[in-house]
Amino acid sequence: MKKLRNVAIIAHVDHGKTTLVDQILKQCEIFRKNQIVRERFLDSNELERERGITILAKNISIPYKDYKINLIDTPGHADFGGEVERVLKMADGVLLLVDSFEGPMPQTRFVLEKALALHLKPIVVINKIDRPDNRPNEVLNEIFDLFIDLGADENQLEFPIIYASGREGWATKNLNEKPKNLIPLLDSIIKDIPPPQHQSGTLQIQITTLDYNDYVGRIGIGRVFRGTLNKNNNLSIIKRNGLIHSVTIKQIFVFEGITRIEVDEVQCGDICAIVGIDDVDIGDTIADTLNPEPLPIISIDEPTISMTFTVNNSPFYGKEGKYVTSRQIKERLYKELEHNVALDVQETNSPDSFKVSGRGILHLSILIESMRREGFELQIREPKVIYKEIDGRKAEPIEILVVDVPSAYAGKVIELVGQRKGELIKMENKGSLNKLEFHIPSRGIMGLRTKILTATSGEAVMHHRFYQYEYFKGSIGKTRNGVMISIGDGPATAYAIDSLQDRGKFFIEPGEMVYSGQIVGEHSKENDIEVNVQRGKKLTNMRASGSDKAIKIIPPIKFSLEEALEYIEDDEMVEVTPKSIRLRKVYLDPHERKKFNLGKTK
Template sequence: MAPLVRSVAALAITAALETTAFVSTPNPYRTARTTTAGARQAARPGLLRPSPQHRYERVERCRVPTIAAASAPVKAVADEDVATLPLEQTKRDDLRNLAIVAHVDHGKTTLVDAMLQQSSVFRDNEQMGIRVMDSNDQERERGITILAKVEGPKPQTRFVLKKALELGLQAVVVVNKIDRPSARPEYVVDKTFDLFCDLNANDEQSDFQIVYTSAIKGIAGNEPEEMEENMEPLFKAIMGMPKPLVKETAPLQALVANIDYDDFKGKLGVGRIHSGSLKKGQNVGLGRPGEDVKTGKVSELFVFDNLGRKAVEEAHAGDIVMVAGLAQIGIGDTILDPANPNPMVPIAVEEPTVRMTFGVNKSPLAGREGKFLTTRMIRDRLMKELDRNVALRVEETDSSDAYEVSGRGQLHLTVLIENMRREGFELLVGPPTVITKQVDGSTHEPFETVEVQVPDEYTGAVVDLLSRRKGEMLNMTPVETGGDAQMTNIEYLVPTRGMIGLRNSMLTATRGTAVMDTIFDSYRPYAGDIEARDKGSLVAHENGVATPFGIAGAQSRGVMMVSAKDEIYRDMIIGLHQRPGDLRVNICKAKALNNIRSATKSISESVTVPMEVNLDMAVEYIQADELVEVTPTKIRMTKNAQMAGKK
């Protein structure tokens, strides 16, 4: 089977059995029409399973004539009907345009691994590796896909699926992890129907084909009980998707959906050619509706081949391409024929919602590890990031040593910080704060929809956490797990301010059993004060090296974050105080040696294991008067002397 993944027009949804829980909300536009399962099955044979009956009734209720007429989705065209298409439209038999969309940890990358392994992408003697689509170290460690994606870290299925359905795209639903003991395929398919209905899918989209897979085992089947020993059923489903309709002879239109940067080639634009063709060396225009057309020349042209890119002389409608030579190119631009400009509706890039300060490391331990330490080096790195990270914003601050960096959320910014740390930078990072707006004279702030699946015994703790952070409950429903465990799905609308620091608190309150998904909802009126961290910090009293004796004396006051022999400096945060307010302690003092053999033995045995401090935990922990010190090997927290002076 030849490699299939080339461009974006068809959609595959992967739903993991143990974590998928989509909540259906009332829809006033749904009609009340219903039909019997048998009649519906006869109308569309082979697509839907004959039971349970209520599935087909729910699909029938999905029909929304007014919305369908307004969106005018493109319908699949049979091969024998090609002659009836408009003269400028043709079908490309050599492409099946594909995108895979799912929540975090639902097996997208593992599924692609299995497909690539069985589709002759790799030579027989070539080592494939694990999660080859995650080419970045952080992608493998965090379990998310970051690089070369249009919208950055955005795992939310609902948002992406909604956009795909609005474009009239067809879907194949892939129910993954079918080999799990807790597999519940009937429930997952049922909930997926609910999701499609909730997103106003039309009849053709609602009659999606279902393929069951175990990506880790590389097997698939059209029924959970009838699995084949390879991924052939999934390949057949993909090949059965509608062939892309293109306008080969129409004027050039290619919508730029992503940008990248190469040290030698400069700025690169990535997009799909919707009509016409594009050649290397061609003079083209860059346009947006209502704006003047900018001109340039395509110096190099690439298409995506297997896991890499391949230089070509010409590409045609339906191809996803990468172009070099257009220095002013940006997401939402249309590459077009300057003699016949017709720009497409641009893609809207989400605005940043969270900001942090990035500054020079000024701690007493600064400069011992990093290679890039100065303000100029930090500024150059941030400016370089802007060439490829389209949703990032970098602004000057009142301080000549710090910059304000804004992104789409805490994860967006911590990924950048972690990359810089691994490259050899040292930084002082401020706490994340949300970006507010003034609407009709009142302050509005960003809100997020939060969906949490948790065992019943921890439901009260989750509700309490979200309510105390000014959350508004949208839905709470039981989840069918197929086993003895009783789970509840809770959906809240929470200010983004309330999400900062929530993940650690959630894991603590639920003993690590909660699964949480979030997505930006909208800007809404300011929700009022949200309670801050209810405990203070243990702060180092002096410079020195932590000793077992000093730690043993301090750990009765709270939870320690450092170990014996760690270097300490004054104002460094060394632990979490058990009470509100900060407390200075001396953990560098040593015990007088009265008996050399036993002076430290009993003390060392009484020292508890410290709390782990990583970047995500530190960024969530710090408050307005605290900073995170980031070096290539260490993550420390410190009090902000400048902010303390203002107090």
């Protein structure tokens, strides 16, 4: 058996994990053997490639000298914390990647905290050293401070430091030397990451990731913590709820480069994929039938945000999607629960709606986006934070919000966050930017990004992550203007939009089909108004000079799915279909809307 190293790569979103892994694969000639030419190889999911973020953890292995390095690419966003926690259990050490200009960010803190709690050995990689505005020495001091903040022990504080450029494909321990390739990084993994401890005794494997294949069904991926796995042995599965039953394994695969190869036996410490157990779930232990001992259950952070998913009942129902019934939506949500352990789905009193809870708006919007691409049509009510009771008092989730903004706009950002019950915790200079750190209720973050980008001419960069539950901070005032609602069905006309432009900003273009009750724009005042966007110009045979002025239409505001979800209020919904994202009122009929609003004021 080759000597083993199990290492996870952790970093904030966009600090260069996936690009660095690409370069390692190229330099170890794995791409050439498999004839791969694609950039960002590990971002295999279409959504990951579009957004430039890692959503699902991936496993590959790198042959180097006479070692096999199992490399685990982890998500960088706190909304996918359920994914990070599980896969870190497979590793003995971590590569902590930090941008040489940005330094440690909220997500860096989040993933590092998980790694230190599991007593993993860190190697710090200061990446993107080729940036013209790099500041490696300051960033290194910030990393030391972060380790001390998180209570790292003496062994963890003596971390090796590598300076690297993932894009250029080099790493070095000394910035004064001319770097050539990534060998110093690979050498450091072998020297500084401890090998897996060989534990003798009966078999124990914990399933930390699930894969699915149409031909073989569910595939459980996990690490052999004790003993040796042989597919001919008598094995049992210990479920999360403690139930035990015997299982038969059909195939075992280990990771070899970017592919999987079938084997009959897996040694202690290696990571493998198991085929043939139909009811395998994340957190299950596979053990010897004669001595079935469970491993500690993987703890998963609780959801903080919930949304109600309902069947699409708009006038455009069924025009763009394949799957539109509540039965199909229910089946899809329960299928997602099998591998998305940080998700929770509950049935509501209405047969057509489901309460779906997750780690944040991004976590849930990725699920919605995946569903619409698969051909689903559904409607989503506004996100609600999940309250708890602590010592008999109402408590709500608080997030750490970090905003990097040019100094001239810092005051404006502090004012906007303050209006939403945010408290400024820290303020420091980072080159020409100010780094502002706040504690803010999760409620206050919804819709804040748009406001901050408008106030800072698009120059602010925002990141946030869950911090803790604290006592309720009090009500937040109305944060948005009213909306313009269509009173008719049919295509919007340029003439009508042009004549209504002084009333507010539009979300639709001329010629777009709209229905009565659909939100077509934002009003410039606080109240909602109903508008006729189907009105055409009356044609007469009279000509008057100057009356036929050229129509000039301002380009409409187009929402991404997350922006739309953050924008809506409690009497509104987002209608999601494979081709469109529309905003609408819950009650399309104006009389029902009036009744609902009267009920609210009472």
